[in-house]
Amino acid sequence: QLQLQESGSGLVKPSQTLSLTCAVSGGSISSDGHSWNWIRQPPGKGLEWIGYFYHSGSTYYNPSLKSRVTISVGRSNNQFSLNLSSVTAADTAVYYCAREATGRGYFDYWGQGTLITVSS
């Protein structure tokens, strides 16, 4: 059974960089046919797709965040990471990592989510 688990600092100061890692178990981020995504949800609001990472190294970011986002392979085996720079209070949200079936575009496995608060 595939499992995803987010980790990272829960509190980030304004103007700093938010950094999260998603650890994948029960499957490999190097497998063909899937991309690895970050999605966020501000408290009480809807879902916003941030971007994806594919094991070949290709990435795609939401244009609304593109200038501040980097998604890449993580430091440890079978992990991928999210860096979001110059954060403001508007970046306060629950951040989810999720697997997408490439070419079909649906998110079939999600992490439990981690709340990131931007505050001084």
Add this chain to the structure above:
Amino acid sequence: DIQMTQSPSSLSASVGDRVTITCRASQNIDNYLNWYQQKPGTAPKLLIYIASSLQSGVPSRFSGSGSGTDFTLTISSLQPEDSATYFCQQSYSAPRTFGQGTKVEIK
């Protein structure tokens, strides 16, 4: 970006009722439409993919239909455990976008 609009924003229905949620895309997305269920404090769960395919393990009372710009999610007989927020999501093009959600409550 493709805009996704759901209606209604919320509804209240009784156990056993048939419930329908609609999702409209701002342009043609063929059948690249997915539905998720989210309960408070948990991650979204995939219910329906490619407009009408039922995800493994999802009860058969859930169904999806539509193509082009107009889509529906139907719960044929509402159960207490179906109290949740439902989101549609288009996978026709990037960036992926979601509807604003429909909150379903049990009377």
